[in-house]
Amino acid sequence: MTRIIIDGREVEADPRQPLVAACHAHGAEVPVYCYHPGLSPVGSCRICQVEVRLGDLPPRVVVACRTPVTEGMVVDTDSEKAHAVRRECLEFLLKNHPLDCPICDKAGECDLQDFAYAEGQARGRTLEPRRELDKRKPLGDVIVLDEERCILCSRCVRFFEEVTEKPQLTVADLGSRSVIATFMDRPLEGNYQGNIADLCPVGALTLKAFRFQARVWNLVKMAGTCAECSRGCAVSVEVLRGGEVKRFRPRHDPEVNGWWMCDTGRFAFEPVNRLDRVAGARVRGARGLVPVPVEDALAVLADALAVHAGVVFIASPFLTVEEGAAFRDLARTRGAGPLFLSPPANGLADDLLHTGDPCPNRRGLTELGFEAVDAAAALELLRAAPAAVLAGERVVELAGREGLAALPTALRLTVLDAYEVDVPSLDVLVGLPTHVERTGTWINVDGVRRPLSAVKSPPPGARPLVALLADLPLARAAVRGGATR
Amino acid sequence: MSAHPVYLLDAANTPGAHRLAKYRERGGYAALEQVLKRPIAPADVIATVKASGLRGRGGAGFPTGLKWGFMPDPDKDPRPRYLAVNADESEPGTCKDRVLMERDPHGLIEGSLIAAYAMRVSTVYVYIRGEYRGSWKRMQEALEEARAARLVGARILGSDFSCEVHLHPGAGAYICGEETGLMESLEGKRGHPRPKPPFPATSGLWGNPTTVNNVETLHNVPFIVNRGDAWFRSMGTPASTGNFLCGISGHVERPGVYELPFGVSAREILERYAGGVWKGRRLKAWIPGGSSTGFLPASDIDVPMDHDSLKARGSMFGTAAMVILDETACVVRASWVIARFYDHESCGQCSQCREGTQWLSQIFRRIEEGRGQAVDVETLASLARGMAPGKTICALSDAAAIPTLAVIRHFRDEIEEHVRLGRCPFGAQGSDSNASASLLAGAH
Numbered sequence: 071m072t073r074i075i076i077d078g079r080e081v082e083a084d085p086r087q088p089l090v091a092a093c094h095a096h097g098a099e100v101p102v103y104c105y106h107p108g109l110s111p112v113g114s115c116r117i118c119q120v121e122v123r124l125g126d127l128p129p130r131v132v133v134a135c136r137t138p139v140t141e142g143m144v145v146d147t148d149s150e151k152a153h154a155v156r157r158e159c160l161e162f163l164l165k166n167h168p169l170d171c172p173i174c175d176k177a178g179e180c181d182l183q184d185f186a187y188a189e190g191q192a193r194g195r196t197l198e199p200r201r202e203l204d205k206r207k208p209l210g211d212v213i214v215l216d217e218e219r220c221i222l223c224s225r226c227v228r229f230f231e232e233v234t235e236k237p238q239l240t241v242a243d244l245g246s247r248s249v250i251a252t253f254m255d256r257p258l259e260g261n262y263q264g265n266i267a268d269l270c271p272v273g274a275l276t277l278k279a280f281r282f283q284a285r286v287w288n289l290v291k292m293a294g295t296c297a298e299c300s301r302g303c304a305v306s307v308e309v310l311r312g313g314e315v316k317r318f319r320p321r322h323d324p325e326v327n328g329w330w331m332c333d334t335g336r337f338a339f340e341p342v343n344r345l346d347r348v349a350g351a352r353v354r355g356a357r358g359l360v361p362v363p364v365e366d367a368l369a370v371l372a373d374a375l376a377v378h379a380g381v382v383f384i385a386s387p388f389l390t391v392e393e394g395a396a397f398r399d400l401a402r403t404r405g406a407g408p409l410f411l412s413p414p415a416n417g418l419a420d421d422l423l424h425t426g427d428p429c430p431n432r433r434g435l436t437e438l439g440f441e442a443v444d445a446a447a448a449l450e451l452l453r454a455a456p457a458a459v460l461a462g463e464r465v466v467e468l469a470g471r472e473g474l475a476a477l478p479t480a481l482r483l484t485v486l487d488a489y490e491v492d493v494p495s496l497d498v499l500v501g502l503p504t505h506v507e508r509t510g511t512w513i514n515v516d517g518v519r520r521p522l523s524a525v526k527s528p529p530p531g532a533r534p535l536v537a538l539l540a541d542l543p544l545a546r547a548a549v550r551g552g553a554t555r
Numbered sequence: 556m557s558a559h560p561v562y563l564l565d566a567a568n569t570p571g572a573h574r575l576a577k578y579r580e581r582g583g584y585a586a587l588e589q590v591l592k593r594p595i596a597p598a599d600v601i602a603t604v605k606a607s608g609l610r611g612r613g614g615a616g617f618p619t620g621l622k623w624g625f626m627p628d629p630d631k632d633p634r635p636r637y638l639a640v641n642a643d644e645s646e647p648g649t650c651k652d653r654v655l656m657e658r659d660p661h662g663l664i665e666g667s668l669i670a671a672y673a674m675r676v677s678t679v680y681v682y683i684r685g686e687y688r689g690s691w692k693r694m695q696e697a698l699e700e701a702r703a704a705r706l707v708g709a710r711i712l713g714s715d716f717s718c719e720v721h722l723h724p725g726a727g728a729y730i731c732g733e734e735t736g737l738m739e740s741l742e743g744k745r746g747h748p749r750p751k752p753p754f755p756a757t758s759g760l761w762g763n764p765t766t767v768n769n770v771e772t773l774h775n776v777p778f779i780v781n782r783g784d785a786w787f788r789s790m791g792t793p794a795s796t797g798n799f800l801c802g803i804s805g806h807v808e809r810p811g812v813y814e815l816p817f818g819v820s821a822r823e824i825l826e827r828y829a830g831g832v833w834k835g836r837r838l839k840a841w842i843p844g845g846s847s848t849g850f851l852p853a854s855d856i857d858v859p860m861d862h863d864s865l866k867a868r869g870s871m872f873g874t875a876a877m878v879i880l881d882e883t884a885c886v887v888r889a890s891w892v893i894a895r896f897y898d899h900e901s902c903g904q905c906s907q908c909r910e911g912t913q914w915l916s917q918i919f920r921r922i923e924e925g926r927g928q929a930v931d932v933e934t935l936a937s938l939a940r941g942m943a944p945g946k947t948i949c950a951l952s953d954a955a956a957i958p959t960l961a962v963i964r965h966f967r968d969e970i971e972e973h974v975r976l977g978r979c980p981f982g983a984q985g986s987d988s989n990a991s992a993s994l995l996a997g998a999h
Contacts, residue, residue, distance in 0.1 A: 245901035
């Protein structure tokens, strides 16, 4: 590490990183456009100006993203000279910017807005017409480009060059005529396109899925973990007022996903925004499934557990470590080995992040002693069992609705899931929260433990599995029964 | 007509001067032979060039020997190393390297080989401006002749020194004449200049040690080796030694490329060599060293043509491409033409340059077309100050800013008159002012 002084404080800086990284690491606010910590620095936007003194040399105003950290360097990120160059730079950047912030999806999280505001650059001097370019140019199925808003930072170009290593974008033409383009206007390809919308410091690259969907300041954002594969990318779960998840965006996590996430995870809104949610509990009576208080449903489940031997316990791979432990303990009291549904690899695996394994907590459940079963084996076990408990988000889907519908009615089936189901053998149905509605821990493919958080409220009466199992009224009796048998 | 010694263009007008036989007749490749056969140690060649005081002729005037000395020691740094010859002559008004390549291509090959030997380089790329078909053809023919004569390739002249020379055509971008843009282009990429550091001597072509030299610079090298550094210093001024090629164009009687010693006055070039301002008119404004050095007023015409004297006048020696405007020319129109050129040629990486060159061009156009506003002069000045100096990756932004500041410094009244009148006082029909404009525009 190298010792430098940033804004009067002596700090340790990584000499392999450019000066701007040290400034950001120590809380100094230096604006950036072309610089991104996940990409190589090109030093083209010229906004990250800081004043640097080295030894007896006169102080210089330099771009921090292309300045190496040097022992004894004295950095002033708040110098008037640096601010002056930043203001000039902003005026140039705004020269052709359309200033259509009121209809721009980036407004509220736009670096051009934020830094222009921070640097106090509010007066425009240009009398010339602004560039008129394509305002809605689709770059494939995921991204729309607004050429007028683009400030040509080239982050998106470098993303495909350096991260996916399949270059797809370029800066076409020259100078003030430059535009971002694909070769021969071909659509973008691949499972990582959405990242360029996050990377875009302005509203030039927007997600088709998010266009005109929400003002970003109305989104409630919390840290979560992506559920779509066993990588478990760190995500920001962003929920609009009413409780609809509008975005998943990657959170920086150097151990898991770096700065990125795949489009499969990014656009996995459907499971968390579905409306067919189980609220509270239902129990089968003479006229089908009827709503009952959750305690009553748990009593029926407890009865089934007490009455039948050979109960089958099958979990969803979405159970957290905490839920898995509670479910395993319950299964063991009934002499059963805990199982979890493990669908086959989905073919989405790549070299970057996606593992192709749709079980977000495979590792956690395996470490708890669960055994993996596929849907066919699970249904085979269920057909032979007198009673069974299926527990966890998406467990019905993973077992297969058709397969469950064909089970003998003699089976006393209890399902704890987030989504509605009605099959003849279903005895008890209890609602659960999804992974954005509850806390807990998943362990990813590499053994990294990452948290879930409850960003949105579950439907009324849906309670986390750990709480439900703790309230199971015959659980203690069952423990005794199991012990004496 | 020259009273001073000439060497660069000595044989330029002899028929067949570009052929190997003719080149040898006038002592060609003797310097290379001397260096290889005597032999002279590479470090001693560099020392001689350093002692000669030779400065780069590509515009910046950097001492050539010093630049060569920046190349790392090959015994400690085994990476491949390159010499790139910048023959992408594109600065508006400049046409000297073209003459050298067309009339004396072997001079460039010999100079390049000596430079390569001195820096212990075995691969030379000559990056030739795409529009220079004549230069390309002559260089190609000369290279074939040289290769057939064992002057290029393996074991040159039977020595241990091997060096390959490759020609590479540009594709018409001004920015590829910027040394790092040139290297990107040579690598097959867009000609986007690279931030420095790292400098080319540390990390140039494909990340390896590279030196980029201008054509005219290298042409001087065989003469320095043959005749010695003291001879070279005997010409020019103490800080700017030797002769330079001046391409003079615009409103003159005899436009052309003239070989002159540093320190000659601009007036002498204009009056004695170029035959004075044409049509008996008076001088209004002139550019000393290519469009990026900006206009100077007629009152500065007695300035000596060397790096320090022009710097003291707030201008630059640049590529010694003088452009002369007579009293009928409109400097606003000429400034618009220059600004439009830089807008067209900015690579677009840096915010200031991409947006600023366009903005300058738009304002000059508005003023020239009679839609100027009182605030425009101040806006032009502050934009130019925001674009330079040294605020961007390369110097193209500076190249657009300097002429803007210069025209405001020396011709503010004329700009303000345009604004006041709401039209160009020289008239849109002013054919000669249009001629000056198209002359500059036609330079690239």
